[in-house]
Amino acid sequence: MHGVVDVVLDDAPEPSCAVAVDALTYAYPGCDAVLRDWSLRLPPGSRCLLSGANGAGKTTALHVIAGKTMVNEDVVRVLGRPPFHDIALTCGGELSYLGAQWRRNIGSAGADVPLQGDISARKMIEGVADVDPARRERLVKLLDVDLDWSMKALSDGQRRRVQICLGLLKPYKVLLCDEITVDLDILGRLDLLEFFKEECEVRGATIVYATHIFDGMADWMTHLAFTSNGQLKYGGAKVDIPEIQGTKHLLSTIEKWLRIDRDERRAREAAELAAPTAKKIDAASHFQTRHMAYYR
Structure with missing residues (x-):
């Protein structure tokens, strides 16, 4: 199946998606579109693996869905x-986003400085108000x-x-994850994936999980969204994508897609060099804007 991921569960609670x-x-100012005619529909309780090469538009898609961009x-x-x-x-808290970076800008040191300070993990974690103590204890x-x-x-x-x-x-109710397990060890990653699975099956949460690490993902995911050149090239419920049926090694299939994606990208770049006067998309109307919560 190619294109729109459109699955509706029988007797699903409102909204159905x-x-x-x-x-x-979507395009950034002065650039070609990062996402083009990108469509995705996920039912409550689904676990979607978002995959694609670097620069394919995964993080931009998550930022838009997270409401970080207008x-x-x-x-x-x-x-x-x-x-x-x-x-x-x-x-x-109905919509939550966990990104790959936990950084801050410091005028004297520049950008992308790891968030740190002489503060305990206890003070940070127990300082969050209105949290179920049992849930907090379990996560710790x-x-x-x-x-x-x-x-x-x-570390x-x-x-x-x-x-x-x-x-x-x-x-x-909806969680968006962008490469959040890259720094975790194997046990930490697998335990977290199992927790996410339980959240979806028991509470009906929906998770979109972008990663380049595919161990265990074939069994974990219910949906797949593979982005190539800003478009959703392979997407849908896992059971509806013939290319991944019966595979226990998702990496082998996605590797083929990534190699095709790389070859197509190189061909586009060669064509662009041969036609340097090609006009870029006017992206002024897509200028990235702060989340509305910033102005609250």
Whole structure:
């Protein structure tokens, strides 16, 4: 199946689509479109693997769905609501986003400085209000977080565990994950995936998970969205994609797709060099804008 991922569960609660993206085209100023006619529909309780080469548009798609970037209200809907314009989605915790970076800008040191300081993990985690103590205790144990850790003395993997714990403290309805397990060890990653699976099956949460690590993903995912050159090339419920039926090694299939994607990209780049006067897309109307919650 190619194109739109459109699956509706029988007797599904309203709205029938937890995530609905309809013909999204998005470009940064002065650049060609990063996403073109990109459409995705996911029912409640689904676990979608978002895959594709670097630069294929995965992170941009997640940012748009997360409401971090403004698009027309009718293009993206999460739980039936526009995520950029309806700030209650993110402020209330129904829509949660966990990105690959946990950084801050410091004027004297430049950008992309790891978030750290002489503060304990306990103070950060227990400082989040209105959290179920049992859920917090479970996550601390699951992620093997030592509450007495000092944030200024942690490895990348330990700091990542604290970040994930903070992001999952409040129950979400839709969770977007962008390469969040890259710093975790094998056990930490597998335990987290099992927790995500339970969240979807028991609470009906929906998860879109972007990663380049495919161990265990064939059994974990219910849906797949493979993005190539800004378009959804392979997408749908896992059972409806012939290319991955019966495979226990998802990597082998996605490797083939990635090699095709790379060859097509190289061919496009060669064609662009041969035609240097090609006109770029006017992207002024797609300028990236702060989330509405910033102005609250």
